[in-house]
Amino acid sequence: MKPWMLRTAIGVLVLAFGIALGAGPLQKSAEQRDRDLDRARAGAARAEDQVAALSAAAEFATAYSDETAPALVAGKLAGRTVTLVALPGADQAQVDALRALLVSAGAKVTAEARVEPAAVDPSGRSLVDALTNQLAAQNKALGIPVSATGYERLGTVLARAIGADPGAGPGGSAYDQTAVGLVSGLQAAGLVKVSTASPRGQLAVFVAGPPAKSASAAGENAVPVALMRAFGARVPTVLAGTSASAGERGVLGTLRGDTTATATVSGVDSLETPMGRVATVLALAARVGGKIGQYGAVDATGGPVPPS
Secondary structure: OOHHHHHHHHHHHHHHHHHHHHHOHHHHHHHHHHHHHHHHHHHHHHHHHHHHHHHHHHHHHHHHHHHHHHHHHOOOOOOOEEEEEEOOOOOHHHHHHHHHHHHHOOOEEEEEEEEOHHHHOHHHHHHHHHHHHHHHHHOHHHOOOOOOOHHHHHHHHHHHHHEOOOOOOOOOEOOOHHHHHHHHHHHHOOOEEEEEEOOEEOEEEEEOOOOOOOOOHHHHHHHHHHHHHHHHOOOOEEEEOOOHHHOOOOHHHHHHOOOOOOOOEEEEOOOOOHHHHHHHHHHHHHHHOOOOOEEOOOOOOOOOOOOO
């Protein structure tokens, strides 16, 4: 057979084999692929429908909670004066939403402050020590123990500056000369910024900032916890934070791990939700009756809200 005839014969055989293969296993493989693709597309469509349904349900739940929250807390804090304190990094939108709900509960937010980063930054410890020593010496009636740390002294000084005196009634306490002097000193040092302070509130709510970015940085949460522990020993106090703040790196999580702090400060998580804000108001109302607890959705030993 001549070479060109051999090449032609081989070409015919290859073509015939290809046709046979395409009509056989390869065709079946392509059909299977198409079926698999159709099933995958159908599964993706079902998943998208489920996500859309869940999103719609979540939006409904949030909207419903927003609408019903004022009714749930109506009158719970009637006539009470409240001091609202934002810790460094606290979301202003959450502070504003909480303030609005406190008003819906009948409270008057009469004192507001923001703790500046310098007050809790370890690099500013010497400033805190020096200033609080000076303020304690000038105001011996505060009764600050000699063994108190600088941050504990800061908590006691801040409580006297913007919180009502122990045993004060719902209307709080006057913004007297002692309070004016303490606020002036704290603000001049850049430790606290006070927007309103008259009268000094009978109850207090602290709003937590975001969790620390690392496990090592989370150790610094002990500073605001020490401040709040001392503040809460003088003024009935609740710390409110997001779900994340209740974790290992959050201020609320740190407070819940400190039995001394939980003896003076109630904690509520999930502040980013309407129900978390409702729980905060109810926890504050419980403080009027002397009840201290940990409430919310994240490792909250007291349940979602204080027992009625």
